[in-house]
Amino acid sequence: MMRTTAWALVAVLLTSLAACGGGGGSSSTSATSNTTSNSNNTTAASPPASAPAQSSTLSSANPTAVPTPSTAINTVPVLVSVTSFHRANAPMTSVTVCTAGTNATSNCTTIDNVLVDTESFGLRLFASTIPSTTLNALTVQSSGGATVAECALFGSGYTWGTVRNVDIKLGGEVGQNVPIQVIADSRLTATPPTDCQQAPAFTQPSDLGANGILGVGVAARDCGSKCVSNSPTGFYYACSGASCNVLNQQLTQQIGNPVQYFSTDNNGVVLEMPAVGPTGAASASGTLVFGIDTQPNNALAGSGATVLATDSSGDFTATYNGVTTSNNAFFDSGSNVLFFQDSSIAANALKYLVPTSTLTRSVAIAGGGSVNATIQFNVANANTLFATGNYAFNNLASYLYGTFDMGMPFFYGRHVYYGITGTASAGGGTGPYVAFASS
Template sequence: MRNFPLVSVTVCQPGSGAQASCSTIDNVLLDTGSFGLRLYASAIPASTLAALPVQTDPASGKSVAACAAFGSGYTWGSLRTADVKLAREVAAGLPIQVIADPAIASQAPASCVWNTALTSPAVLGANGILGVGVARYDCGTACAGSTPRAGYYYADSGPATPISMPLANQVANPVALFPIDNNGLIVDMPAIAADGAPTATGTVTFGIGTQANNLLAGAGATVLATDRWGNFSGSVGNGSTVQTFMDSGSNTLSFEDWSIVQDSGFYVPASPLKRTVTLSGTNGVNATTNVVIGNADALFASLNFAFSNLGTFIAQTVDLGLPFFYGRRIYYGLEGMSSGAGATGPYVAYVQR
């Protein structure tokens, strides 16, 4: 998979301090555009899966099923609890989604279905998704009220029935449950050549302004306040100002530009094109930066898998995917959490390398 950042996570029996029935799951997609850990049941060894309890709906006594929608499709599975370890940080008692879990008998309801059914690691291209964007929960207060909201949580009752879910039981951003370094994270990716690279190795640093290696103050970062889902405003070239976000889980620079030649949705200009990106945070901060769009056909013909100039067409949205991350340090401040330098989440920030 091109521009597909993968990490490892360790899941353990909840309440064990990440010490019992643990398994490390490799090849999990790092996704700063979603919220919460979602792993395929088939990727979790049976002994560990058996140690992760399935949540139960108090009203019906049925197991809880969880749904999540992404740009490429949707996931359907159980709502379980685990202690989750990321490097040396532990999120204790974290609600997670286990995709394609045989513990769930019902099929995904119509209110969950979107685009492609991401039913297996082969379909997604990874063993799961680690959502570490700016939100603390995958739904939030909209799912915690007395009226159930379709598209998130269901009683496994055939057919599945939407249910409400208190915040403490919702699929949650693991960073928010760390005892320290829990106010956000930083993604660092190296700059790469215009014709790409076979691989690219970056780092994820937890916490912002909590340690000497994660300072925001004095870094010269552009800080853009966002809505609770990480969205702000932006435009590319002479395009309209539209919803914009920075998403490591997207493998291209996606925006609307009818002047660039396309091939199956990918931009294929005869020669590389530079475009100015204008960004506007909800805090009134405005900034400009540049991106370069290369010929996708030529890039795909190479043996490389990391590209900083791979672009696709998308209407009325600017999605600054992983190509935008190369050569930049990008910060994600969690909602309601202070990071110093006058920055309180939700926000994104970046430093050009």
């Protein structure tokens, strides 16, 4: 994962890390890592105002929590499995978009294989995945007659597209007039500004390994107050023809976390995945639950979960092998491996870790309010895992300097909570915070 200077809100999306199986039992392994880091305004957070005091806890490398059924109105199913993109550890869901202001009843389209990303904020869809009848009915934002566009910078690429307002339906929840990014939208003819072109462009689903990104992390907006006045380059633009100028974008017009637009269950999410074995699983079916302490199926209070106050990006502090990374550790479903710095573990040419036998390691994490925990995790030989033909792994890891990214392997067998900034729950206090329960 790489941060960019223009963004500070982190989302790591790794594409095409998969074992691509063929017929008749033959298979070939593809292991290409493509890291993206869409970031924004990072501010150190105070501990949750009403969160209970906690002592240090230990979380096993083999957690056993079972997902809530994805049948309630405040849930959607999440599936890690083989897709046309052949990505391992890619949690996918479906999102329905409709004409804005219709309560999700007009010109609706459901888009599958949208990546659930807990370290970014807002919905981003490729224009090519939206049928023209729906796309043409989605309101394009404008400013003084110019088309509003956004550049989303990532560590290994960038997205460039229009900002359109839509109604979003997820399960039985509806958010109205939600600004989203439509990537590679033909409505936008201008070339991306130089400040945007800091890495290769994501212009089609195969570049990203998904039809879009559902960002449901702790921030309400993808830029925040810094873009309201004196907006920096690399964020919002007003484009006329081939010319684009930096644009100040009001909070209500910025691409936002869709969950905050729900009438209820709008203070956060819980991502729940089943446990998988040491050689992985062909698939893993989990649940994204909307709301925290708003329904019986999203209780944080009394769950025994570890709650960590975070900065505005959902980051906290981690110490591994005596090295501390301050506010540069996070739980990120958009990363399909565990990323951390350990040169003592052998790696292959692509920096995936390949120990001769499975290792158990531990990392100490700390958030606001002196809450801390020790998390154990396993590291298996990536080459061996890829050869299984499976797609869900809890022990797949890669080397990365200066960051501790607890990617998708961390989520198996856990319930992981994300409290949206400025909202409150009985068990988490006032966001931003993250929490996890392992049984």
